[in-house]
Amino acid sequence: MTDRGDDVDVLKALAEAAPEPFWLLDPARPVAGPALAGAVTCDLAVVGGGYSGLWTALRAKERDPSLDVVVLEAGRVGDAASGRNGGFCAASLTHGLENGLARWPDDMHTLERLGWDNLRAIADTLTRYGIDAEWEPTGEMSVATEEWQLPGLEDAAENAYEHGWEPILLGPDAVRAEVASPTFLAGLWDRDAAAMLHPAKLAWGLADACRSLGVRVFEHTRVTGLRSDGAALRLTAAHGSVTARRVALGTGPYPSLLRRMRSFVVPVYDYVLVTEPLTPQQRESVGWQHRQGLGDNANQFHYFRLTADDRILWGGYDAVYHYGSGLHPTLERRPSTYATLARHFFATFPQLEGVRFSNAWGGAVDTCSRFCPFFGTAYDGRLAYAAGYTGLGVGATRFGADVMLDLLHVGLAPGEETERTRLKMVRSKPVPFPPEPLRYGVIELTRREIARADRNAGRRGPWLRTLDRLGIGFSS
CATH class of the missing domain: 1.10.12 (Lyase 2-enoyl-coa Hydratase; Chain  A, domain 2)
Incomplete structure (x- = not known):
């Protein structure tokens, strides 16, 4: 996107932006749970208190209520990617239909069906456990902002129709009637492919649901060691240890306890802005009555949406990798990227000149070379892992949790395969990243x-x- 917002004073717009994730400042944030102290045993230990780990713990108890399940989180539940993302909960398991078709064309009808079933199951879970995650099943709309992007939207529409979706292809007048921006030339709106939600409330709600089923959730418990201990696996932390018959790893972009995984994942920082709440007049000026999530169709794309209190969340474009797979809290703040995002925001919505941003933050994404998750086992099948969601894990992590549990044979007979584990996506690995430099x-x-x-x-x-x-x- 060209910087057509250059004449806007972006520094003024950003002057009071809190350098903290908007979602994590919500008054509904629960107090931290206890840290692990002493030695405990369990049937299943889950490392990671984000979506991947919490879905795994919850689904394990739903499959077999008799299981003793423990979750170990290095910080606080939902503090990492699960509380920092845009809140787009997509049906796609393959980071978009086109990416999946390029890799596993023979499996795509199955993958799309499983993705839709997964999205519907997430909605059912919120209802069943009373989780108020501000769920809005409004769909997602891709918009073209340059002429060269138009054929891509048309191809995407054709592929979607062939795989059972029914998106609406919108011309310039129709797309601007949905969301008023002079930059929009066309749009492809799939009303069933995604829901918008409050990402941190989803994580907090999943943790509460886990606890309601008897899962022990330990926060501020960084696991520093993993080794075989007879027929079990032993996880060590600063003030305790867990001995478990089976282990699931859901640590996202952070260095895996399993060394073989580290060449497949790199942490890439993504950045997000959120505006102050729009006034009724500002809200009317952008339209957006259907509240769908949006993303533009460039390679360096933006994603944007409305929050429940009518702010606009605006993120994407820059994807920053730091040498040596750098991960540090200081990397979550990048003023130059905030300024770029702000310019692009005002180029997209010039009618909102004068709006201020209330929050600006960043977070690490677990990126792999095929854009979508990969899976595997270790320690003779006693450990399973899933990683590499590459920014589309809000929904897909539930599917990944079920894959890990299938691989661990939770609720299954020894050696039993499932529809999920027969997928080429599950049986293959991405191309690894080379070593530094x-x-x-x-x-x-x-x-x-x-x-x-x-x-x-x-x-x-x-x-x-x-x-x-x-x-x-x-x-x-």
């Missing part, structure tokens, strides 16, 4: 070439075409 060089080159493609009417240069042939991807 080559890793940093490859990722930075790819980022520059993606930006170049957006400036060059979407035309991908030799480097990106080579990555496409190898089945490797990287985007914002």
